[in-house]
Amino acid sequence: MGINTIRRVWALDAPSLTVDCGILLLGTGGIDETIPSPAFLIEHDEGLLLFDTGLASDGAGDPAAAYGEMASAFRIEFPEAYRLDRQIESLGYKTIDVKRIVLSHMHFDHTGGLDLFPHAQGFIGAGELRYARTPSNLDAAFFREADITAAARIDWSEVPAGYDHDLFGDGSVVLLSLHGHTPGTIGLKLRLPDDSTLILTSDAAHKKASIAQTTGMPFDVDRLNKVSSLQKIKLLTTQPGTTVWISHDPEDWAQLRASGMEITSADGLRPHNPTPELAR
Template sequence: MERYQRDKLWLNCWGGHFMAQGLKVTAVDCGPLKLDKGIFVTGASGLISAPSTVWIIEHPKKGLILFDTGINYNVADPEAAEKHWGPGMRDAFGCQMTREDAIDRQLIKLGYKLDDVKYVVLSHMHLDHAGGMVHFPNATFVVQKDELRYAWWPDSWTRIVYCLNDYKESRGYNFLELEGDTDLFHDGTIKLISTPGHSAGHQAMLVRLENRGHICLAADSAHLKEAYRNSLPMPYDWSTEKHLSTYTKLRTMENAGIPIYLTHDQKDFDEFPKNGEWAD
């Protein structure tokens, strides 16, 4: 009980005394997948459908913010995908993406211009999250320092899920490099939470909404709720030990009444307001 109260106090300190006037979030699928469940959960099998969720956030003072960017538009074309991702990768991940699924087209469908995007927060830099970076050269990219460095030279067992083509042109971009938990705008509206394990510098986003309260956009802190509930590791994890610690961190938030949303969990995507319907 003492630990629970301490954790709850920690959460309250990050946004409990601030109210996000007008902050709202919608989700889009920037790369639908149909793949073997074993790619997402160690030891699992069977064909599943999964989204590649990107969250679009309207902040009343800071403008338009993206949490992740989805899969690169080149992957929509099988021939171009061979060059961008590498031979056989599109089929291996069961990518069902069309050109209209890419984040640039998704934003245009919602009435935005690409230059409206002021901040791009990256949960991590795997190929299904960093693929749309190229569309936002004028935005500020917010990423954990450990992740940014690791993405340029990953270990051999994780190299397959990092695609240098996604970010090789980003040397001149503006990066805000974080080291651990950070209140992004110092107003309690958006907090980035360090959740390593799946990758070296994975981060989740804790958002404070006026009507819903806190929600946690947990990205790939787990691929599926099933894995999270049962503390199952995922293939291509950077560190299983740190990933299990991240599961504990997520449970602390859930115990405080904060809903968790994952990038690739189909039920999470189906339940979240999407395509211009807003959570506020």
């Protein structure tokens, strides 16, 4: 068998949230930051795959309609044109064409579009669905009832903590166990058509500095495993041709999406692994 890759990947236009930096990275409070809340659409020989689902379509143009007080608490910006279903259609597909959903975790900014894909085969980290129904008081505010209901209609396979799953058995899409932020946080490792490797961390990391310093954020449910997951990401970046994309990092968004919605190569864009000055 030759080396297989995915065909195409799109970082869809993303609604944004505005939050205090201190909620993204321990010890950095006091400055507001506007962060994207993305979903990634991936085309493979076996069909379309979606990584995370962004925000709920009924909140497009009117975030309070879907999110109530959370819309102003998180200062959600969600233009009508950024609806997930509309974007999928504008790429020439229908939502029914999305055969698989990989959900990084159950926090509301990743689960909003789940109601569009009851037909899809779902992949999620072990323990995540149960935790979303019975979270601790600390992070109960990050789960939305409507998304938990939508998730219940999907047939999920759970990825055990500590296990990485090769989705198609061809090495092109690997689900990475990155638990710690939530009990079942997972990321994605993609082999792009030019053979470069793109790692989508979702919220296993929130900022570039999270990885460099292996520092978590205040709402991590399990700090020890969160740090271990950050170490795992840092280690993966040492593999040649590998780029890491942190979902909520606005700098990654600007750099990796600089040439548009379709991501054709991750090579040459290595914001997390700059070439060090050689000592003489």
